[in-house]
Amino acid sequence: MTELTLPADIKAMSFEDALGELERIVRQLEDGKAKLDDAIGFYERGTLLKRHCEGKLREAQEKVDRITLGGDGTVGMEPARID
Amino acid sequence: MYHARAMTQDFPDSPPPSAADLGYAGATPVAGGNLPELSVSDLSRALKRTVEETFGYVRVRGEVSQPKRVSSGHLYLRLKDDQAVIEAVCWKGTVMRLAVKPEDGMEVVCTGRLTTYPGRSQYQLIIETMELAGEGALLKMLEERKRRLAAEGLFDAQRKRPLPFLPRVIGVVTSPTGAVIRDILHRLADRFPRHVLLWPVAVQGEQAAPQVARAIQGFNAIAPGGPVPRPDLLIVARGGGSLEDLMPFNEEIVVRAAAASQIPLISAVGHETDTTLIDFASDRRAPTPTAAAEMAVPVRAELMAQVMECGRRLEGTANRLLAERRNRVEGLARGLGDPRALLEGCAQRLDDRGERLALSMTGLIRRHRTEVAKLGAGLRHPAQVLGLAYARLDIASRGLSGGVTRLLTDRTTRAQTLAQRLTPQPLVRRAEEGGVRLADLGRRLDASFGRAVADGARRLEGQAKLLETLSYRGVLARGFALVTTADGHPVTKAADAPAGGRVRVEFIDGAVGATLDGEGAPAPVPTPAPPRESAPPPKPRASARPGGQGSLF
Numbered sequence: 001m002t003e004l005t006l007p008a009d010i011k012a013m014s015f016e017d018a019l020g021e022l023e024r025i026v027r028q029l030e031d032g033k034a035k036l037d038d039a040i041g042f043y044e045r046g047t048l049l050k051r052h053c054e055g056k057l058r059e060a061q062e063k064v065d066r067i068t069l070g071g072d073g074t075v076g077m078e079p080a081r082i083d
Numbered sequence: 084m085y086h087a088r089a090m091t092q093d094f095p096d097s098p099p100p101s102a103a104d105l106g107y108a109g110a111t112p113v114a115g116g117n118l119p120e121l122s123v124s125d126l127s128r129a130l131k132r133t134v135e136e137t138f139g140y141v142r143v144r145g146e147v148s149q150p151k152r153v154s155s156g157h158l159y160l161r162l163k164d165d166q167a168v169i170e171a172v173c174w175k176g177t178v179m180r181l182a183v184k185p186e187d188g189m190e191v192v193c194t195g196r197l198t199t200y201p202g203r204s205q206y207q208l209i210i211e212t213m214e215l216a217g218e219g220a221l222l223k224m225l226e227e228r229k230r231r232l233a234a235e236g237l238f239d240a241q242r243k244r245p246l247p248f249l250p251r252v253i254g255v256v257t258s259p260t261g262a263v264i265r266d267i268l269h270r271l272a273d274r275f276p277r278h279v280l281l282w283p284v285a286v287q288g289e290q291a292a293p294q295v296a297r298a299i300q301g302f303n304a305i306a307p308g309g310p311v312p313r314p315d316l317l318i319v320a321r322g323g324g325s326l327e328d329l330m331p332f333n334e335e336i337v338v339r340a341a342a343a344s345q346i347p348l349i350s351a352v353g354h355e356t357d358t359t360l361i362d363f364a365s366d367r368r369a370p371t372p373t374a375a376a377e378m379a380v381p382v383r384a385e386l387m388a389q390v391m392e393c394g395r396r397l398e399g400t401a402n403r404l405l406a407e408r409r410n411r412v413e414g415l416a417r418g419l420g421d422p423r424a425l426l427e428g429c430a431q432r433l434d435d436r437g438e439r440l441a442l443s444m445t446g447l448i449r450r451h452r453t454e455v456a457k458l459g460a461g462l463r464h465p466a467q468v469l470g471l472a473y474a475r476l477d478i479a480s481r482g483l484s485g486g487v488t489r490l491l492t493d494r495t496t497r498a499q500t501l502a503q504r505l506t507p508q509p510l511v512r513r514a515e516e517g518g519v520r521l522a523d524l525g526r527r528l529d530a531s532f533g534r535a536v537a538d539g540a541r542r543l544e545g546q547a548k549l550l551e552t553l554s555y556r557g558v559l560a561r562g563f564a565l566v567t568t569a570d571g572h573p574v575t576k577a578a579d580a581p582a583g584g585r586v587r588v589e590f591i592d593g594a595v596g597a598t599l600d601g602e603g604a605p606a607p608v609p610t611p612a613p614p615r616e617s618a619p620p621p622k623p624r625a626s627a628r629p630g631g632q633g634s635l636f
Contacts, residue, residue, distance in 0.1 A: 014247070014248065014249065015386070016247075019386070019389065019393070022390070022397070023393055026393050026397050026400065029396075029397065029400040029404060032403075032407070034404075036408055040401075043397060043401040046393075046397045047394075050390055050394045050397065053386075053390040054387070056249065057383055057387050057390065060275055060276045060277070060383055061276055061277075061278065062272050062276035062277070062279075063276075063277075063278045064268060064278075064281060065278070065280050065311075066259065066280075066281045067282040067283070067301070067311070069301075075301055075305060076310070077280060077310075080259070080281050082259070082264055082265060082268055
């Protein structure tokens with residue numbers, strides 16, 4: 001299968017929504033009531049959602065910045081070192 | 084109500100300071116006025132020194148009265164109890180660090196030093212620290228504030244926003260030093276590392292509340308898409324401490340900022356048992372900073388497992404689905420059967436039919452040909468038919484002449500036979516026999532006739548005799564007479580015999596005429612008539628009658 005690019009609507013989804021829809025799709029497929037064409041569509045979307053979820057989980061990064069306030073009250077940030 | 088009293092250091096039980104003590108040793112005592120003369124300034128200075136040395140550090144309890152912050156930043160107020168008042172001042176630098184913000188009527192305990200203000204002949208307390216007097220009072224104040232803010236709706240449940248499931252950026256408002264931020268970062272790293280923005284603030288002291296409030300507002304003010312990412316979630320945290328230490332998080336400015344925050348906010352102030360007013364305004368209250376981190380993010384490993392599980396189920400169910408469909412298709416295909424087999428069967432049947440068709444065609448023709456041949460064979464030429472007919476005629480005519488001859492011969496033979504059998508002998512015999520029988524019958528006729536005649540005569544005679552006996556004449560013969568009318572009709576009843584009438588009376592031997600004389604004739608004497616012949620006996624009636632007719636005799 002060629003690498004499908006994530007559709008915009010999935011890309012915009014939060015992890016929670018994507019996971020929720022993925023679980024719904026899995027349940028629907030497991031019910032076994034879906035028409036074949038629908039089932040294939042579901043499967044493809046489920047695969048994309050799974051990839052999106054994995055991406056969201058993969059981007060976990062630890063980064064700590066510290067807010068700095070400029071003289072005019074503007075908010076900036078700089079890396080913080082907390083030990 | 085407040086039994087406030089000034090808790091000053093006990094004045095030492097030493098004698099009042101002498102002038103020498105006051106440092107005016109050089110002054111000369113005046114006679115009669117042994118006291119040295121002091122200038123007002125000297126006295127005031129002496130007083131100032133005395134007061135400042137003696138009351139260099141005091142702790143005093145009293146009720147705040149008329150607090151007033153002037154433009155210079157200094158705070159003036161009065162401490163009072165029911166009997167006394169003392170002026171107090173809090174310099175600008177100290178005001179910032181005060182744990183409580185003095186309010187009118189608030190009972191506080193202040194530490195500081197006393198000094199005098201010689202220009203006004205006043206003394207005052209310079210406040211260094213201030214705290215609420217007693218836990219109960221503080222709590223009472225907090226309770227009142229909480230009630231007021233709740234009445235405004237700041238703590239309403241419908242204001243609470245759900246926390247994001249997985250925030251991308253978490254804003255933390257806390258001290259940059261200390262255990263709190265470390266605890267939060269550690270726990271986040273354990274569960275799900277995120278981008279953390281730390282907004283450093285003082286967490287106690289005068290500056291804490293405004294800084295915390297400013298930080299909350301500042302995070303909310305960050306526009307999405309700017310150089311500094313806007314947090315999805317805020318954590319306002321502080322470690323444990325005394326009630327006074329936690330006071331900034333009870334300040335109205337902080338509570339209002341938390342309530343107004345558009346970004347969901349977790350408050351984690353103090354230990355589990357501590358509750359500050361910000362906890363009521365926040366969207367979630369965490370008992371500790373660590374717990375706040377746990378609320379903020381899910382566990383990444385669990386989510387990955389969940390996603391993998393979903394993926395596995397997705398694959399499995401899709402495969403199963405396809406396999407199921409394939410099985411069904413195959414099953415149905417088996418049900419369809421092999422089209423070639425169907426065709427072969429049909430082709431075979433077609434061949435069979437074709438063959439039979441061909442065969443039946445030739446057979447039919449052959450049959451018809453045979454029939455035609457048969458019929459053709461039966462078809463005679465007219466000449467032949469005529470010949471045959473002639474032959475038959477010939478045979479028939481020959482048969483006819485032969486037959487006639489034979490018939491004639493036959494008939495002739497039979498006639499001759501009959502003729503031979505035809506003789507007069509039987510006739511003669513029968514004539515003879517008839518003659519005999521005739522003669523016999525003639526004899527028998529004569530005899531029987533004679534007998535019959537004789538017989539008849541006899542019978543006639545008998546009958547005549549019988550007739551004779553049966554006739555009335557017989558009766559007459561026995562003595563009876565027959566009476567008749569003149570014209571011969573028998574008279575059988577007396578009624579028919581009128582008196583004087585003429586009757587004829589016949590007797591056996593003849594008749595006589597008589598005339599009837601009527602009734603009353605004497606009854607005859609009965610005499611038995613002698614039987615004269617073998618005539619039948621008289622009839623009973625006749626015998627009964629003589630009585631009536633006796634007179635006739």
